[in-house]
Every structure is written in C-alpha cells, then in structure tokens.
Amino acid sequence: EADIYQTPRYLVIGTGKKITLECSQTMGHDKMYWYQQDPGMELHLIHYSYGVNSTEKGDLSSESTVSRIRTEHFPLTLESARPSHTSQYLCASSDRDQPQHFGDGTRLSIL
Amino acid sequence: KNQVEQSPQSLIILEGKNCTLQCNYTVSPFSNLRWYKQDTGRGPVSLTIMTFSENTKSNGRYTATLDADTKQSSLHITASQLSDSASYICVVSDRGSTLGRLYFGRGTQLTVWP
Numbered sequence: 001e002a003d004i005y006q007t008p009r010y011l012v013i014g015t016g017k018k019i020t021l022e023c024s025q026t027m028g029h030d031k032m033y034w035y036q037q038d039p040g041m042e043l044h045l046i047h048y049s050y051g052v053n054s055t056e057k058g059d060l061s062s063e064s065t066v067s068r069i070r071t072e073h074f075p076l077t078l079e080s081a082r083p084s085h086t087s088q089y090l091c092a093s094s095d096r097d098q099p100q101h102f103g104d105g106t107r108l109s110i111l
Numbered sequence: 112k113n114q115v116e117q118s119p120q121s122l123i124i125l126e127g128k129n130c131t132l133q134c135n136y137t138v139s140p141f142s143n144l145r146w147y148k149q150d151t152g153r154g155p156v157s158l159t160i161m162t163f164s165e166n167t168k169s170n171g172r173y174t175a176t177l178d179a180d181t182k183q184s185s186l187h188i189t190a191s192q193l194s195d196s197a198s199y200i201c202v203v204s205d206r207g208s209t210l211g212r213l214y215f216g217r218g219t220q221l222t223v224w225p
Contacts, residue, residue, distance in 0.1 A: 102156070104153045
C-alpha cells in the first residue's frame, strides 16, 4: 500500500472561508499532483510539482494555489471558498514512470 | 484531440460471473496505459500498467489487454466478487513531455450482486 495521506477526508464549510487541504507522502517521491474529480467524471489535473520549490498549474483552471516547501508535503489552498469549488480533491505522487499513488481524497462542500 | 473513452458506462453482474470492460484511446504519442480501481470514497489504486510492447498483463483475477495498433484495451475480471464493485478507470500516458501527461477516462461503474 502506498503511504499518501490527505486531510481532512470531508469538509463542509461556508462561502468566503479560507481552506487548506493537506497532502503528505512518506515515499520520498519527487512528483506530486492535485486532481479534481466530480461524480461520474474524469479526473482533472489542477496542480503538479516536480520537487521542492517547483509548482505548475495543470490542465483545469483552478482558483486554488499550492506550495512545495518540503518533499513530503503538498498542501492546496483556497483563499475564499465558493460553492463552485464543491468537489472531490485527490492528491497523488509518483517516482519516475511508476504508477501514480493516490490518497483517498478530500470531499469538499461549500455552502 | 487526445481522448480516452470507456464502455460501458455502468455494468451490473452476478457474483461469480466474468466481465470485460473496454477502453479506446486517441492519445498520441503513446507511452503506457494503466487500469485503476476506485472504490467509493477512496482514491484510485493501480491494477496494471502496460507499455507499447506488452499486449497482456494479469494481476490476480484481473487481466488487461492492449492492442496498440487499434488503440484499444480491455480489462477482464474473472469470477467476480462483491468486493469488485467499484469504478474502473483507464488512464493513458503520452511521452510528449517529461511529465508523462495522463489522460483519464470517466470510468466504468461495476456493481456485483450476490
């Protein structure tokens, strides 16, 4: 089993709040990713990182931001949550061409 | 446009039966194809990964096939169990970038009934 952890698993919060979704991996992987997944739809890449101090935007435009200060940690932040941000957010990591290992996701609901 | 299409969208089978899920892709250039299993409320878990030169790979009761010429893959599940109920996602990677960009299908939702 891959060791990649996301917290919280579920979050229900009001509009306008600042939110940070946590993602940590203990495998020493350089590459980390954030995906957004809506029910019945494909995963969309919103952010990725090659390593420490490296962050890039993915294919799907997102108002969220990320940081990579440590190899094992890749948090995602929404400065002001809106109902349109309601979704499931999945974090993943990989080492070279190995299959990506996914966390169990954070299901976010903005009221 | 690079795409991954999966069929059927959903499938219901009885426990103990076999089933086959399909994946067609237009991703080019091609690097590898992966099948993932995603249980409800969990993250995807890798089942198999195949490169251009591989045409079949097994993982227990799961057998994936790849026809790189026709750009088709299938996932065959043998002697299904209740725990096989999940979404099965086909993911294709290109080799057009150092990142190895992934293209995701929408998944086939499999339900196994007792």
